[in-house]
Amino acid sequence: MTDRGAWLAALAGALLPLAFAPFSRYWLAPLLLAVLFAAWDRVTPRRAASRGAAFGFAAFLAGTWWLYISIHGFGGSPRWLAVLLMLGLNLLMAAYVAACGWLAARIRARWSWLSWCLAWPAAWTLLEWLRGWLFSGFPWLSLGYGQIDGPLAAWAPLGGVYLVSLLTAIVAGLLLLLWRGSARARLGALAAGLLLVLATGLLQQRHWTVPAGERVRVSLVQGAVSQDRKWLPGQRLPTLRLYHDLSFPGPPRRILLWPEVAIPALADEVGDYLQALHAEARAADSTLLLGILTRGSGDDGFYNALIALGADTGEYHKRHLVPFGEFFPVPGFVREWLRLMSLPYRDMTAGAREQPPLQALGIRLAPSICYEDAFGAEQLDFLPAAALLVNVSNDAWFGDSIAPAQHLQMARMRALEAGRPMLRATNTGITAIIGADGRLQDRLPQFRPGVLHGQVQPRRGATPYVRAGDLPVLGLSLLLVFAGLGSRRAAGD
Incomplete structure (x- = not known):
């Protein structure tokens, strides 16, 4: 692997489990995802997919290595089979991130903020939901779980863990916009971030159920x-x-x-x-x-x-x-x-x-x-x-x-x-x-x-989540992805 972007993505992925328990450095998740988004910017779909695969494989290898203990140590399976099953699952999980990278590169909207801050986070959320459902599902390391001790957790009663994942990915997009965007885009990112902070503060005061x-x-x-x-x-x-x-x-x-x-x-x-x-x-x-x-x-x-x-x-x-x-x-x-x-x-x-x-x-x-x-x-x-x-x-x-x-x-x-x-x-x-x-x-x-x-x-x-489940977040994510694709076509890209 000679692609520097892939190595950088793999490093970011390997650090991602630090955002989850028992380390609980929740603030790392948007930072590391911003690194991945940067690696996806202005590259071919194939290269974006390979960088996504590197990120995903490293993240799940570092975050779910304990599967080996279960399969071999207590399950009684031979070492070779335990390693094979663990690596097989890691490759499957990496495929979801690879698919997200491919889709992100295909979107490439007319405006960077639409890609980075809306369409790409929405694509991430859809693929995260899919891996939590397909083939019986494996929702470990979904971004929202790592935010349980952070301010974005206040959104969970509204739309569940996938809404928190979506917002975490949006924050990653805003960080990328602050880093690579124009002066006007940076002001917009700061304004959007301020609105998110204010809305989160209001939600933290809200109680949805009663004794x-x-x-x-x-x-x-x-x-x-x-x-x-x-x-x-x-x-x-x-x-x-x-x-x-x-x-x-x-x-x-x-x-x-x-x-x-x-x-x-x-x-x-x-x-x-x-x-x-x-x-x-x-x-x-x-x-x-x-x-x-x-x-x-x-x-x-x-x-x-x-x-x-x-x-x-x-x-x-x-x-x-x-x-x-x-x-x-x-x-x-x-x-x-x-x-x-x-x-x-x-x-x-x-x-x-x-x-x-x-x-x-x-x-x-x-x-x-x-x-x-x-x-x-x-x-x-x-x-x-x-x-x-x-x-x-x-x-x-x-x-x-x-x-x-x-x-x-x-x-x-x-x-x-x-x-x-x-x-x-x-x-x-x-x-x-x-x-x-x-x-x-x-x-x-x-x-x-x-x-x-x-x-x-x-x-x-x-709570709103109890009443509506995941459908509103999934529907919103689909709309944002289609908006990005539509903008791409309008731009003649």
Whole structure:
């Protein structure tokens, strides 16, 4: 690769994960994207695509290297296969940025400000949404998530994470305009930036939802059983005792939350244990929500489930399964090869799109299991009826990497979009109580068993994002891209 612009784009991409948790240098994102936009300016579509690919590959290699830990360290796959799958995903993610670069070079509007500040950010947002949806979706490192602690987060209740991404990219365009634009264009960029600052300040004072009922006591349990020990035959009984003893006795009338697949067994294998938990929680006028595997409809199928015991009963089945983790989207001959190689190949059963509502102490919940909380639009199925968000996860698969912090950052965005608190229990961390404003109220340290006690305020009402979802932002982005293309044609370019 002799193209200096590609090397510069790769360097900017490699630094992009610093804008996300656990580093949280949110201000870096527009700066680094401005570098990429500069690399796309006045070059051929092919060269812009190659520079976009360099940026994207470096960003995802630096930001999602923890996939290797999951696939090889805990998934049991050979090193070569883990590296192959990780690099394959990085190449796929880089292809989206390459496509954005190609489109940006094709637009090349009559006015630089239209390209840099509107059409290119819109193209970025559309491609970001596409990679969060196509092939089951992988929304990690979407620009908006990195802004959760920055001022632009105030826009999330209006249009979700993709509106925040769009605005972040627009800021990148304004920075490029300040750098390369004419004197008049620079004045326009300063004026636009001032308007954005004023509008953001007004939004930061806006509350979209209101309290519903009284505050409720909650206890979030983190067993901290390592993934390499969790499913050992001799570990089952100690795990059952650990979670029970961390939970009972305790304060009356509370919501207890255990992590995803907290119990290393199918539900019908520990029926007596579950009945005892149900009786104990009911006697305390409490609801226990716990993650466990339950039997599916087939002979060997099973659900990744969240069940309610005690004062309320119910069951939620995970709907959005993890590719190559919970299901294998491969042809039959590949599945047979995986079986012969003693590699994972069996699928879980996906839950139905519409399921009976889950409740705790009579409070309607919006449940999600593991990385379901990475998809904001799917949460809308439970809103605005739900007053609390609940997520159970198992980030033990990623060890002591940056993945758990990134995942928590995405969960915080879900709370902010919905204007509701989130209870988040994980096996090894990061277990946390998240406020309706997306801020952390409290959390447990990673890799230590413990219980996070607190109180949360259920809320009612609907943010604009809850009412409309992603469609307004996607529609606006399409219009801006077409405006750029139309200007290009008018300019005879």
